[in-house]
Amino acid sequence: MKRLILWQFALSSVVLATGCHLTKPVNDTSLTQAEATTAPIAVKIPHTTKIHGYEIVDNYHWLRDDTRSKPEVITHLEKENAYTDSVLAPSNALQSQLFTEIKSKIVKDNRSVPVRKGHFFYFYETVGEQEYASVYRSINVKGENPELLLDINELAKAYEYFAIGDIEVSPNAKLMAYSQDTLSRRIYTIKVKNLETGELLSDELTGTQGGVIWANDNKTLYYVKKDPVSLLGTQVFRHTLGTSQEQDELVYEELDNTYYTGVSKSKDGEQIFIHHSSTESKGVSVLSANDSKSKPKRLLPREKGHEYHIAKLNDWYYIMTNLDAVNFKLMKVKVGLASDKNNWTTVIAHRPNVKLEDFNLFENHLVYQSRDQGQSKVTIRELHKNKEHELTFNDPAYKVYMTNNTMLNSDSVRVVYTSMTTPQTTFEVDLNDYSKATLKQEQVLGDFNPDDYLSERIFITARDGAKVPVSIVYKKSLFKKDGTNPLLQYGYGSYGYTVDPRFSVSRLSLLDRGFVYAIAHIRGSQMLGRPWYEDGKKLTKKNTFNDFVDVTKALVVQGYGDKHRVYAQGGSAGGLLMGAVINQAAELYHGVHAAVPFVDVINTMLDESLPLTTNEYDEWGNPNNKTYFDYMRSYSPYDQVTQKSYPNLLVTTGLHDSQVQYFEPAKWVAKLREMKTDDNKLLFKVDMEAGHGGASGRFKRIKDTALNYAFFIELANGRL
Structure with a gap:
C-alpha cells in the first residue's frame, strides 16, 4: 500500500492489476483559446500552520478538495491539462507513432502459464484488441478445453x-x-x-x-x-x-x-x-x-523492530525473521511451540552480506531467494540432506524470483527470469535434477533481437564513499561511450523497495532512438541488503537523493550520456526523489518526469486523516517531533522550491489517487510557476479519471507511456 509506483511496471502479460476509474466531473470548464495556450497561474490564498515555533504559509492549500468537485479546483486542473496539451501538440504525431510502435510489439493473443490449484489449472488470456483479460480453467496443464470463469472485458464495459x-x-x-x-x-x-x-x-x-x-x-x-x-x-x-x-x-x-x-x-x-x-x-x-x-x-507478541513471516509444512512453522539478523534468517519450530523463541532452530543462518528475501516450501524441498551484492539468486535445498543447488544465469544483471508455487507435493519449482535484454521467461525447475524447462517467454513482435542490445552493471562511488549499483542498457549500434547519447536515469529508493533490472517492451522505443537507460539502485532500497535501506530512510533520507545525483555526474563523466541531454524519471516516492534532486542539482538535468509525486512531505505527514500518513512515520519520521520536522523540511520538495532555474518538467497525476493525493503535485506545480526564473517547460497532466497506477487496460496505458517518452525525445532532439 505504500507510495509505491506501478505505472513503470505495467506488465505486458495478463495481470489482475487492470486499473480503476471514476465518473468525470460535471462542471462546465470550457476554455478560451488564450486560456488553453497560457500557463495557468494559481491564485495565492495564504493558509498558515503553526508548529515548533514556525509559521508555515501554504499559498496553494486551496487546491485541496477531498470531494474532487469544487468548480474552482476542477477548472484550474482543466486549464493545466489544456496548457499541457497545447504545448505538446507538436509532438502528437510522435505520440501516435510511439503508441503504434509499442503496441505493434505486443502479442495480441496472450495466455498466461496455467497454474495448478486443486484439480484445475487456472490461467488468464487476452485476445485481439481486448484491454483486459478473461479468466479460464482447464483440467490439464496445456489449458485444453478451457472453461471461462470471468470475462473482465465484459465487467469493465460500464x-x-x-x-x-x-x-x-x-x-x-x-x-x-x-x-x-x-x-x-x-x-x-x-x-x-x-x-x-x-x-x-x-x-x-x-x-x-x-x-x-x-x-x-x-x-x-x-x-x-x-x-x-x-x-x-x-x-x-x-x-x-x-x-x-x-x-x-x-x-x-x-x-x-x-x-x-x-x-x-x-x-x-x-x-x-x-x-x-x-x-x-x-x-x-x-x-x-x-x-x-x-x-x-x-503467534508472538508484537515487538518493535521485529519482523517475521511464516509458512507451514506439516507440523512445522518455518519463520523468516530479522531477530538478531539484520539481513534475515530462516528458523523452524513445531506448530504448538512457536510462541517460545527458545524452541526455534536454525534452517538458514544469518549472513551479514547476503539478504534472505523469500522462501517456498515443498514436501521434500526448500527453495529460497536471496540477494548477494545486489544480485537476486534462487537456491534449492533438499530438506532431509541439506544438499543445495543455486540456479545460474548468464546476464550481468537480472531479476529471478519464484512465482505461483501453489502445491506442496510438486516435484518442480516455478521461477521467472528477466533482464534488461531478456523478455520475461517462466521456467519450471526440477527439484531433484535441477533441469530447467521453459514454459513461456514473453514474445516481442517485429524485428527484436536481444543480441542488438547490451546491459551493464557497474558501481559508482557516492560522495560519502558508498558504492552504488547501477544497471545500464543501450542499443549497441547506436551507443558511443563518448558522451553523445541522450541518457534517461530512473530511480526510486524508498520503503526498501528494490527496482530490479528487468525487460521492458516500451523501453525499446527509447533505446532504438539512441537513448541510454540507467537504473540507479540508490539507498532506501534493499539492493545491497537491509542496511542499504536503513541508510536511506528517516534521518538518513538525503543519502537517497545524493546517490542519485552522484550517479548522474559519474555516468556523464564516464561517457554514458551527453551532459546537455540528461533526463530523469521517478514516480510516487520516486517523484519525491525527482523533486529533491532538482532542488539540489537542477543544472544536471535537461528534463524530468515526476509521476504522481509525493512532494509535500511536511503537510502530508502532519495530516493523520490522509491515507498512509500514520503508517509511514517509521519511513519518513513523525514531524510532530522537531528533530524529524526540521530534517524533513530541509528536503521536502514543496518547501524547498526557490527562485532559480529548473529543468523542463512533466508532472503527471490522477485526480483520484489514493496513495499520493492529486493536490500535492498541483500545489508543487503552482509554486514552481511562481518561483522559477527560467523559460523551460513546466507541464502538468492530470488524468481526471485515474488513480495512482494511471490508466487501466493494457493498451490505454501505452498512451501514457507514449506521452512521457515523447516529452524526452522531443527535448533530446531540440523540438520542445
Missing part, C-alpha cells in the same frame, strides 16, 4: 476505469470470489459467482481492501474492510454466504494506526493468517481454516 483486486476459487472449486474497484481509490467490492450455474450470488461486500480468503467449509469468506477516511484496512471480517454484510462477524480489529492488515492462507490450506505490518515491525495471527468459529491467536 466503467472508464476498472480493476480486479483478487480472484479466489472455493476449496470445492464450485464458487469464485472476486473483488473489483471502479473508482480508482483501491476500495474494492467483493462478489461471488456460482461456477456451476454462472450466476452471481446476492452476496456483495463493499468497502474492502480487495483480498479475499475462503474457509474450508466453502461458505465462509474472510476479508479486510477499509476505513473510509484513512483508507487503512483495519478490520478483518468473517462473512457467511447468504447473509447480509451487516451481519458479518468482526474477527480482528487493528487499533494501532501505524499497522497495515492483510489476510492469506497457508499452502496446505489448513490455516488462515492475519498479517500485521508496519514499516519496522511485522507479525502474524493464526486461525483455523476448518473452524468457522475460530478466533485468531498471535
Whole structure:
C-alpha cells in the first residue's frame, strides 16, 4: 500500500492489476483559446500552520478538495491539462507513432502459464484488441478445453476505469470470489459467482481492501474492510454466504494506526493468517481454516523492530525473521511451540552480506531467494540432506524470483527470469535434477533481437564513499561511450523497495532512438541488503537523493550520456526523489518526469486523516517531533522550491489517487510557476479519471507511456 509506483511496471502479460476509474466531473470548464495556450497561474490564498515555533504559509492549500468537485479546483486542473496539451501538440504525431510502435510489439493473443490449484489449472488470456483479460480453467496443464470463469472485458464495459483486486476459487472449486474497484481509490467490492450455474450470488461486500480468503467449509469468506477516511484496512471480517454484510462477524480489529492488515492462507490450506505490518515491525495471527468459529491467536507478541513471516509444512512453522539478523534468517519450530523463541532452530543462518528475501516450501524441498551484492539468486535445498543447488544465469544483471508455487507435493519449482535484454521467461525447475524447462517467454513482435542490445552493471562511488549499483542498457549500434547519447536515469529508493533490472517492451522505443537507460539502485532500497535501506530512510533520507545525483555526474563523466541531454524519471516516492534532486542539482538535468509525486512531505505527514500518513512515520519520521520536522523540511520538495532555474518538467497525476493525493503535485506545480526564473517547460497532466497506477487496460496505458517518452525525445532532439 505504500507510495509505491506501478505505472513503470505495467506488465505486458495478463495481470489482475487492470486499473480503476471514476465518473468525470460535471462542471462546465470550457476554455478560451488564450486560456488553453497560457500557463495557468494559481491564485495565492495564504493558509498558515503553526508548529515548533514556525509559521508555515501554504499559498496553494486551496487546491485541496477531498470531494474532487469544487468548480474552482476542477477548472484550474482543466486549464493545466489544456496548457499541457497545447504545448505538446507538436509532438502528437510522435505520440501516435510511439503508441503504434509499442503496441505493434505486443502479442495480441496472450495466455498466461496455467497454474495448478486443486484439480484445475487456472490461467488468464487476452485476445485481439481486448484491454483486459478473461479468466479460464482447464483440467490439464496445456489449458485444453478451457472453461471461462470471468470475462473482465465484459465487467469493465460500464466503467472508464476498472480493476480486479483478487480472484479466489472455493476449496470445492464450485464458487469464485472476486473483488473489483471502479473508482480508482483501491476500495474494492467483493462478489461471488456460482461456477456451476454462472450466476452471481446476492452476496456483495463493499468497502474492502480487495483480498479475499475462503474457509474450508466453502461458505465462509474472510476479508479486510477499509476505513473510509484513512483508507487503512483495519478490520478483518468473517462473512457467511447468504447473509447480509451487516451481519458479518468482526474477527480482528487493528487499533494501532501505524499497522497495515492483510489476510492469506497457508499452502496446505489448513490455516488462515492475519498479517500485521508496519514499516519496522511485522507479525502474524493464526486461525483455523476448518473452524468457522475460530478466533485468531498471535503467534508472538508484537515487538518493535521485529519482523517475521511464516509458512507451514506439516507440523512445522518455518519463520523468516530479522531477530538478531539484520539481513534475515530462516528458523523452524513445531506448530504448538512457536510462541517460545527458545524452541526455534536454525534452517538458514544469518549472513551479514547476503539478504534472505523469500522462501517456498515443498514436501521434500526448500527453495529460497536471496540477494548477494545486489544480485537476486534462487537456491534449492533438499530438506532431509541439506544438499543445495543455486540456479545460474548468464546476464550481468537480472531479476529471478519464484512465482505461483501453489502445491506442496510438486516435484518442480516455478521461477521467472528477466533482464534488461531478456523478455520475461517462466521456467519450471526440477527439484531433484535441477533441469530447467521453459514454459513461456514473453514474445516481442517485429524485428527484436536481444543480441542488438547490451546491459551493464557497474558501481559508482557516492560522495560519502558508498558504492552504488547501477544497471545500464543501450542499443549497441547506436551507443558511443563518448558522451553523445541522450541518457534517461530512473530511480526510486524508498520503503526498501528494490527496482530490479528487468525487460521492458516500451523501453525499446527509447533505446532504438539512441537513448541510454540507467537504473540507479540508490539507498532506501534493499539492493545491497537491509542496511542499504536503513541508510536511506528517516534521518538518513538525503543519502537517497545524493546517490542519485552522484550517479548522474559519474555516468556523464564516464561517457554514458551527453551532459546537455540528461533526463530523469521517478514516480510516487520516486517523484519525491525527482523533486529533491532538482532542488539540489537542477543544472544536471535537461528534463524530468515526476509521476504522481509525493512532494509535500511536511503537510502530508502532519495530516493523520490522509491515507498512509500514520503508517509511514517509521519511513519518513513523525514531524510532530522537531528533530524529524526540521530534517524533513530541509528536503521536502514543496518547501524547498526557490527562485532559480529548473529543468523542463512533466508532472503527471490522477485526480483520484489514493496513495499520493492529486493536490500535492498541483500545489508543487503552482509554486514552481511562481518561483522559477527560467523559460523551460513546466507541464502538468492530470488524468481526471485515474488513480495512482494511471490508466487501466493494457493498451490505454501505452498512451501514457507514449506521452512521457515523447516529452524526452522531443527535448533530446531540440523540438520542445
